Amino acid sequence: MELYFAPMACSIATRIALYEMGKGDDASFHRVTLASKTLEDGSDYYAINPKGQVPALRLDNGEILTENAAVLQYVADLAPEAGLAPAYGTMERYRLQELLNFIGSELHQKVLAQIFNPFAPAEAKAFARDEVAPVKFAVLAEAVKGKAFLIGNRFTVADAYAFFVLSLCPFFGIDLGRWPSLQTYYEGLAARPAVARAAAEEMALMKPN
Ligand SMILES: N[C@@H](CCC(=O)N[C@@H](CS)C(=O)NCC(=O)O)C(=O)O
Numbered sequence: 001m002e003l004y005f006a007p008m009a010c011s012i013a014t015r016i017a018l019y020e021m022g023k024g025d026d027a028s029f030h031r032v033t034l035a036s037k038t039l040e041d042g043s044d045y046y047a048i049n050p051k052g053q054v055p056a057l058r059l060d061n062g063e064i065l066t067e068n069a070a071v072l073q074y075v076a077d078l079a080p081e082a083g084l085a086p087a088y089g090t091m092e093r094y095r096l097q098e099l100l101n102f103i104g105s106e107l108h109q110k111v112l113a114q115i116f117n118p119f120a121p122a123e124a125k126a127f128a129r130d131e132v133a134p135v136k137f138a139v140l141a142e143a144v145k146g147k148a149f150l151i152g153n154r155f156t157v158a159d160a161y162a163f164f165v166l167s168l169c170p171f172f173g174i175d176l177g178r179w180p181s182l183q184t185y186y187e188g189l190a191a192r193p194a195v196a197r198a199a200a201e202e203m204a205l206m207k208p209n
Pocket of ligand 1: 009010011034052053055066067068069104113
C-alpha cells in the first residue's frame with residue numbers, strides 16, 4: 001500500500017488512520033508537490049492521479065483509489081478490529097459516511113479550500129471565512145458537545161478528517177475559541193499519540209531545508 005500525500009494536506013487523515021491502526025509500517029509514503037504536480041523524483045503526479053490531488057492510495061493490486069471518504073473507509077476496513085469505521089450495514093456506518101461527506105464538502109471544500117485558493121477573489125475568501133464558516137463549524141461544534149469523538153465513544157476516520165480541518169483553522173482566520181466544544185475536541189484529538197506523531201512528521205517536512 002502506498003500513500004501519495006502532501007505535508008499537512010488532507011492526506012494526513014489517512015496517515016493518522018494508519019498510525020492509529022498500527023499499520024504505518026505496512027505503507028510507503030510518497031510526497032507530492034501539489035504546486036507542480038510532481039513527485040520527489042520529478043515525475044508527473046497526474047500519471048498516478050489524473051485529478052492531481054491528494055490523497056491517492058495505491059493498493060497492493062496496483063489499483064489507485066482516490067477521494068478522502070473512499071480512501072479512509074478502505075484503510076479502516078483493512079483492520080475492522082481497530083474500530084476506525086463502524087461495520088458495514090449498520091446505521092453507524094451511514095453516520096460515518098454522512099460525517100465524511102459533511103467534513104469533505106462543507107468544511108474542507110466550501111470553507112478552507114476557498115480561503116486557501118490563491119486565485120479566489122478576496123470577497124470569496126471573506127465570504128467563506130465570515131459567512132459560511134460560522135454556520136458550518138457550529139454544526140460540528142454541536143456534534144461534539146460533551147464528546148471526545150464524533151461517533152459513539154471511539155475514534156473513527158471521521159475524527160481523523162476533522163482533525164485536519166480543525167488544525168488549519170487558526171491559520172485561516174477561523175478562531176476555534178468561539179466554539180468551546182470544538183476547541184476541547186480538537187485538543188483531545190491532537191493529544192492522541194498517533195495524531196501527534198503524524199502531525200509532527202508532516203510539520204517537519206514543511207520546514208525549509
Ligand atoms: N475531492 C478530493 C479533494 C482532495 C483535496 O482537496 N486535496 C487537496 C489537498 S488538501 C489537493 O490535492 N489540492 C490540490 C488541487 O486541488 O489541485 C477528496 O475528497 O479527496
